[in-house]
Amino acid sequence: MKNFIVAVCLTLGLMGCSSYELPGELTIGDAMVQVSGQSLAGEKVSIPDDFRGNKTLLLFGYKQDTQFDIDRWLIGLDMTQTVVNAYEIPTIQGMFPRMFSTFIDSGMRSGIPKELWKGVITVYEDGEKVQQFTGNQKPNNARVMLLDEQGKIIYFYDRGFSVEALNDVRALL
Secondary structure (H helix, E strand, O other), X not given: OHHHHHHHHXXXXXXXXXXXXXXXXOOOOOEOOOEEEEEOOOOEEEEOHHHOOOOEEEEXXXXXXXXXXXXXXXXXXXXXXOOOEEEEEEEOOOHHHHHOHHHHHHHHHHHOOHHHHHHEEEEOOOHHHHHHHHOXXXXXXXXXXXXXXXXXXXXXXXXXXXXXXXXHHHHHO
């Protein structure tokens, strides 16, 4: 019986970690799909509803290695004194990561100063929905999405940080 339970847990875990490439479905002018998440500060967040009224930059990450690209974007925004509400959105699909979301979030909190926790919104339950919408090919690259005041996408970029892409975002602000 013990072996059966271990086998079932292992199978479910591996199914939850399955990876596949999705090309993405969005086009500029689309509304961002409705998803929910929770900030590392513990606040429930509805995307894009909670961002209406302001242009908002969303930096989606699908793997831990994406943090390098997100950091370059954040440093670039800071160095150019770009004023925009920017949020990191770690987006993890699958049942297995959801089962360990408390552990994963705790690990992120340990590496991020507490004053920045409101700006990091983890998406677990809608992770596959987001990845299907934005695509997840080349998952080390951040998905950079600029929303207008109504939650419509006015910019999207998924090829890794570049100064030209940063300047494109700045021009739209």
